[in-house]
Amino acid sequence: MSANPTLVVDDIHTYYGESYVLQGVSLKVEPGTIAAVLGRNGVGKTTLIRSVIAFTPPRRGKIVFENQDITRWTSYRIAQAGMGLVPQGRRIFISLSVRENLEIARRAATGGNEGWTIDSVLDLFPRLRERMRNSAGTLSGGEQQMLAVARALVGNGRLLLMDEPTEGLSPHVVEELRQLIRRLRDGGMAILLVEQNINFAIESADYVYVMDKGKIVFDGLPSDLAANNDVKETYLGV
């Protein structure tokens, strides 16, 4: 399949006020693949996600989603166009119940696809089904992460942005998450994953980028990164 990339980030420069965070970042996510961006704390990984979803739009550069230039679009239009976000720290709505969290995120699939429904997502996360009426604030960390992913799924986007999804999760839940995102990818979803957890990224992703001080300093196959001790030591501290 030689379709165009789902997401193209082309030389974006993003500022927080005066501070120059992203200094010319370019990357691609192909349809049905997982791209991971690795880097230490504070190198601009979350800013990258925020730039793509237009929370902090880039000052220069271009972002193309499914052949449409979305650089100047507002966040909600980008989301409506088919981009889902699993924010850092599993930010679900704690004052809403689990069901209400899913209800507000639901969006019909486009292009005649069957897509995810609340019911089919609950088959994926049976534990959430038992907690439908509970306030989301009472869920455990792992359950909140499941809800955050489930919420992104019922939005039926074709690209999922995940900001440090493994943060604070037990190894067992991390493994479940890894299997889940591989299944989503095999179902045709494109995923842009931002992580500090190198092993998780290497084991899940199809392509990896390493970021440092607002720039991409390495890109290649996960096996290339695994073999490259220089990059790992210099930029990832292992």
Next chain:
Amino acid sequence: MRKNHLGSVGALAFILIVGALGNFLSPYDTGLLTQMLIYGVFAMSLDVLHGYTGMPSLGHAAYFGLGAYVSAICSLKLGWPFGMAAPAGIVAAAVAAALFHLLALRTSKSYYLMITLAFSQVLWSVAVSWTELTGGDNGLPGVRRPNLGSWFPWTFASTHNYFYFVLAIFVVSALALYVFVKSPFGYALRGIRENEMRMRALGYNVWAYKYVASIVSASFAAVAGEMYMYLNSFVSPSSLSVTVSAQVLMMILVGAAGTLFGPVLGAGVFVILQYVLSTYTDRWLFVIGLIYVGIALYAPQGALVFIRDKFFAPKRGSAS
């Protein structure tokens, strides 16, 4: 399921008890009960903005007073019947909110608080200074109580009959607002209160949701303002004053923001306190202030949530 059941039984019991009380109480006390219901609608309307959407307004009297004035002017100066004058006041408040929020929605949180205060003060000064239309400081006396026409077997001239009229409007308003906040639209408002950005990431046009919420809120505030105006057959600039705005905000905070019954409870407590305290002292506002400080310190989520968590729901933070 069980919980919803409990809620509807509670609501029905509340209406029956209040309805029965109106039959036994003296006209004076029935008048107080009527005021509670009117402030109840007013407080619920503000809670749509403040409690559900997270837009704290210190100028909600603007719509309360505007509804009252427009409907009074339509019936006194233009001679419109109740069936036209009452909707006119509601439409006026809705249109005012729609225009004002084109500007006001550029602000949020405490800045929204300030700009709503400014807006209500502008309306207040118009009411004071445009004497030919509004009667200035003297206000507009002599508005007749609602008359639904000769087909309707009751008139509302007596306090008791008017009480039942207000009770009916209260029930309809509470039901309408209940349906509104329990709809997906209402969930979205709560999502916006918690985090606007996350709602944008879910594809919500946050601006449009806030815009609609502010118009709905203003419309019900006008309903309350009109009922208040018809209760006294009188409207004056004080109905647009910052005191009224602050009082209704306090009712919500005392009762429990983000619930529908909490503001009604707060309105009831407020009217009773005002009545009881003012027979003993002129400084009754001071005592109410102390009580408010106590609530803010010991039950910051409001009396209703405090009572519910203490006696009915052992689970922390369960969904309402």
